Amino acid sequence: MTKHMRLIISVLFIVIIVLAVAITRFYSNTDQSAELSGTQPAVEKKLSADNSGNHIFTDSAGLYGIIDSNERVIVYPEWQEIKFTDSDLCIASKQIRGKKLFGCIDYEGNIAIPFVYSDIKSIKLSGRNFYAAASSDDSTYVIYDQNFNPCFSRVWTSYKEDEDDLVLTSENGVYRYSVTANDIIFRNAVIKSETMNHSYELEVTNKNLLSKLSISSLEKMSRAVDRYIEYAFTGDSSLLKDIDAEQSAVFLTLFPEDHSVTSKTLMSLNDVSVYSSISDDDLDHYKIYITANISTNSKMADSRIQYLRGDYKAIMEFVYDPEKGLRVLSGDFVPNKLSYPAKSAESKQPADTNEKKNEQQAH
Numbered sequence: 001m002t003k004h005m006r007l008i009i010s011v012l013f014i015v016i017i018v019l020a021v022a023i024t025r026f027y028s029n030t031d032q033s034a035e036l037s038g039t040q041p042a043v044e045k046k047l048s049a050d051n052s053g054n055h056i057f058t059d060s061a062g063l064y065g066i067i068d069s070n071e072r073v074i075v076y077p078e079w080q081e082i083k084f085t086d087s088d089l090c091i092a093s094k095q096i097r098g099k100k101l102f103g104c105i106d107y108e109g110n111i112a113i114p115f116v117y118s119d120i121k122s123i124k125l126s127g128r129n130f131y132a133a134a135s136s137d138d139s140t141y142v143i144y145d146q147n148f149n150p151c152f153s154r155v156w157t158s159y160k161e162d163e164d165d166l167v168l169t170s171e172n173g174v175y176r177y178s179v180t181a182n183d184i185i186f187r188n189a190v191i192k193s194e195t196m197n198h199s200y201e202l203e204v205t206n207k208n209l210l211s212k213l214s215i216s217s218l219e220k221m222s223r224a225v226d227r228y229i230e231y232a233f234t235g236d237s238s239l240l241k242d243i244d245a246e247q248s249a250v251f252l253t254l255f256p257e258d259h260s261v262t263s264k265t266l267m268s269l270n271d272v273s274v275y276s277s278i279s280d281d282d283l284d285h286y287k288i289y290i291t292a293n294i295s296t297n298s299k300m301a302d303s304r305i306q307y308l309r310g311d312y313k314a315i316m317e318f319v320y321d322p323e324k325g326l327r328v329l330s331g332d333f334v335p336n337k338l339s340y341p342a343k344s345a346e347s348k349q350p351a352d353t354n355e356k357k358n359e360q361q362a363h
Contacts, residue, residue: 002042004138019136022061027117033270035333037168040072040073041059041073041076041077043057043058044059044061045058048084049084050286052068052137053069054069054074054084056082057077059077061077063080064077064079064082064092065077065078065082066082066107074108074109075090075107075109075110078094078109079092079094079105080092080093080094080100085104085122085131085148086129086146087146087148089105089106090102090106091120091131093115094115099118099136101115101116101118101136102115102117102118102119102120102350103115103116103117103120104120113133113148116135116136116137117133117135117136117142118134118136118139119133119134120132120133120134121134123161124145125161125165126164126180126181128146128181130143130144130145130146130166130179130261131143131144131145131146131148132159139157140155140156141157141158141159142154142155142227143159143168148180152168154215154216156170156191157159157169160210162176164178164179164180165177165178165179165187166184170215172191172193172219172222173189173190173192173215173218175188175189175215176188176189176191186211187205187207187210188204188205188210189202189204189215189218190202191203191218191219193222193223193226193230194226195227196229196233196266196319198266198268199269202221202222202225202272202273202288204218204219205275207274209274209286212320213274213286217320217326218274219242220326221286221288221326222314222326223241223242224318224331225272225290225314227240228240228251229266229269231251231316232251232252232253232314233253233254240298244324244325244327244328245327245328246319246329249327249328249329249330249331250329250330250331250332251330251331251332252332252333254333255296258337258338261297261300261338262299263296264296265294265295265296266293266294267293267294267295268293269293270290270291271289271290271291272288272291273288273289275286275287275289277317278317283320284320285317285320285329286317286318286319287315287316287317287318288315288318289313289315290313291312291313291314292311292312292313292333293310294309294310294311295307295308295309296309296338301350308339308340310339312333312334312335313333314331314332315330315332315333315334316328316331317329
């Protein structure tokens with residue numbers, strides 16, 4: 001065998017070895033692929049489908065997963081429940097630390113909304129989908145839009161649907177929103193509060209006010225009213241420390257110039273309203289009016305104690321500064337003095353009565 005032939009045979013041998021290795025690797029990879037496909041869970045039962053042909057399914061253990069239109073498993077069956085939505089996310093539930101918790105996953109099984117909810121319910125208003133997610137810790141609700149973006153920067157204690165309106169409740173009030181095809185409009189706010197053991201409600205329906213004043217601003221106003229009214233009766237200035245007031249703010253106590261008053265008692269609060277106020281600056285000003293029914297005891301000059309009861313209107317002014325937020329400017333009562341009955345009216349009646357008696361006796 002010539003040297004040239006031996007070289008050709010060696011090259012052919014090497015080629016055969018390379019081909020053999022390549023063929024072995026091909027079949028090895030094929031076997032591995034077949035083995036992997038064999039580990040994919042068996043679909044026990046197909047359930048609902050989305051618009052893309054993906055199906056929710058259950059396996060032999062009753063757990064939920066998702067297969068695509070080619071019946072390839074895209075979400076492994078490890079969930080207790082899965083529901084399609086109109087978004088790119090699915091509502092799912094899972095047993096976590098002994099609790100069945102709800103959240104959202106994408107179509108690859110990745111967690112998009114954390115599993116911290118005891119339930120996630122669908123709400124349909126004006127043809128739009130919303131979702132109410134109930135916290136497993138305190139049963140408060142987060143309202144999500146159809147893409148699972150939070151609609152509000154707060155949680156709610158309850159919600160209800162009223163035709164195309166969404167009525168939301170917090171610890172401090174009830175708020176109504178009208179849902180249209182393109183918007184969510186703040187329609188009504190009822191802030192509930194209490195001061196000195198008397199409750200009252202601040203209701204706002206004015207569209208212009210509701211477009212400018214947020215819920216947090218309205219609640220802040222209500223808290224300031226609570227503190228001011230108690231301060232007006234007690235004179236305790238520490239009550240004003242937790243309200244955001246301008247340094248130049250003026251707060252007057254009740255009947256400050258009447259030193260004969262020995263006691264002041266708040267009997268009721270009603271007729272609460274808020275208005276925009278005209279001002280010289282370019283900032284938004286607001287005033288809250290609230291009627292306080294007040295009873296007083298006054299020590300008169302002849303040492304008699306006179307009891308009086310009447311309505312007095314408390315007024316608080318606020319200003320909204322984009323840099324400082326909502327601030328309190330003043331608190332006062334109108335009138336801020338007791339309405340004593342005219343002395344002439346008191347003395348005239350007995351005199352007239354005596355004259356009539358004398359006339360009767362003369363006849």
